[in-house]
Amino acid sequence: MNMHVNSIETFLEALRQELEVPDHRYEQAERSYTSLANWLHRDDSSVRQYDPQVYCQGSFRLGTAIRPHTDAEEYDVDSVVELRLLTKREKTQYQLKLMLGAEIRAYHDAMGMLKPVREGNRCWILDYADGAQFHMDIVPAVPNHNQQYMLLSSLSLDTRWASTAISITDRREQNYKILSDAWPRSNPKGFASWFVSRQAIVFERRHRAALDAMRRHGLITASVERLPTFKVKTPLQSAIMILKRHRDNMFARELEMRPISVIITTLAAHAYNNQDTIAGALFAILNDMDKFIGHDGVNWIVANPTDPFENFADKWNRQPQKKVAFDNWLRQARIDFSAAAQAGTFKDMADALNPRMGYALSMRAMDRLTGGSRLLRSSTGVSVGAGGSLAAPSFSHAERRPSEPRGYA
Template identity: 45%
Template structure:
């Protein structure tokens, strides 16, 4: 069934709403960092005679925090403890150690496990029911002069920049004016400035509908399309790199580029398409070097790790290409079933199905007004095919469907296994497991008249392929020899795998075969 454009926009609105963390989590976060602040200001604290400011940073402060992928994962709350010392009178090491001792005492007083230690922060783990941990960053006022950042044109001042501790810094153990610098308050102010018009529009809408003064509404409830778009992109990133988290693009990179690219679009779907189309324009390149400057501290490059690990840079651009394909298709999709099938591999099927539940009900209520469509691929698939269809590394189809739908058909007509030292045999889709180190030959038939181009998509799963960095999910073009559609593969990795044939003509996908599932023992 086809729905109107308003319903299509609602699909992405509902997806963003499903990603939102409950109000109770925000309230618990505020209580928790206020509690830490009160602890550091108590009379027995080593910082009792010094002004202490404790505040959140990162996604909680920006309104871009998302629900964890699973119920077993924690929310990550980042806070800054700004201790008003002159940084020339203390060392990073002393400040880091003193705050660590205070956090250890705090954890003991509240029957928590001892805090964990890392280069920059101390991590407090709350009880299982709280489902979050807190990264506590020691800092002092930076005291640098006001300056205007050349990239963003945003003004940062002495009152927002902080000097932080870092065990890897060369001056960690000595008194020096040279400390690592951060500016979470300034960054948050810059982020808000990038959505000022959309925020005013949202406040006006709340003012019309709410019976309370909008000044009494917490910031986290004033959600703009930019914030929702960042939340959706972060979840897409998390799922895409579920099997290789070490390559996952940093949230600060996605957030910064999205904020630069946002043009005050009024809907989430428009914001997503616009952001994804433009966000890489804000990456500075000089030969092999890439820079994504902190808009409030030009000395900080969020992409500095790309220069020493090219895989991180490649992973970002691979993710961006995938996101563009996924969300361009989803933004044009008017059917919640197909919308689910498009985004489930990169957003999580449970999340997307929950977000489309309301639209599915609306669709059912309008059943007599619209033409029916066939069941989704996943709805009629085997368990193995569902796993493959939802594989996060499975690339989305990059060709459009011709107006009016597919114009031909293609089907995998035969599959033959050639084990080493044994006679070849035919096998069926999702049949008994095949032996390792065998050759496979697939043949397909089509009624599409030449000329055309043939692509095969192989998607594999399993720990062996994952460990060997052998996960596949892209499209590979093959030549057509005398009208024969043929593909040779091998049984290298244990697990369930699929192969699918696509016929492309004039940049349209005019036919695609059903996925053929291959199980390997």
């Protein structure tokens, strides 16, 4: 059988499909935080007067979530409850967290949830029934856009993301129980908007193509806005999903050392340059992502693109071994995916990636492409991409000079 495919692109797409979170999980997550929002807005809610807004953050919002390794593991759905009419002058972090915690416990009891509500350093955690296979982290927050805008403006820094800035609670903070303006800062909506901006051209093209295909098959007649964004995957999102699973397996026995997802996501989005294939995006990211790690002469910096005062790499400076772990992971990822790209058969690609991507995942991806045929597993693909030949990547081993990541002033 002739196989007119771009071998590595086809294999990476199969990996992405195996890692993909099923649509019903996204829908389940949306129903869960919508249900909580409705509870917080009920007539006898103790926080209704503060206009609580519940929204998703993290990988589910960015479209980079991946399936757990097994059915015994859970999805981690991150959410925020922002009390939009409450200020830091009215409550301490501690008081806000207690007030929201009381509502979450009441919601837990009203919904008949069995597993107890847990408290994290920054959040409350709702554990859903075993069949649901997920838990929801709920971070209490208040608006911080005015303070953030004034701070950035005073330093002539980019203010375009300031309108969605928030302040959050953290029980590790010294002023946790004291009225203070100095709360931990965050901006998940701003980060999501920045992430979307890094892939907007390709996303729009794929979004419309997916909608057109559904219309041709009579599956949808609604407008573009009615197609859920999680049904479209860009090369950037796909590459990040694959890199996250590679990272997970490489550090399966050293969980505390694995590079955190927000660093991988931020550096990948910086390095992405509208490549239209997963392979093109993946190899551009692997080649360039460390160029966007800054260093001020003392500290390593991976700045939040929407808040230059938040350093995602702050733990690298307190625990230098974590920076070493990131460098080791990036070096290994370059080796593994370069070997896969140079392989002549799907089996050889799977063999190159098995140690870090996982044997079961690689085999499922190969079976997805070959239907389990041993003959097709060993068939040689035609390495031709949409824009011509795809050369096997080679990565420079020259020392990188840290630079300021683009995306903020």
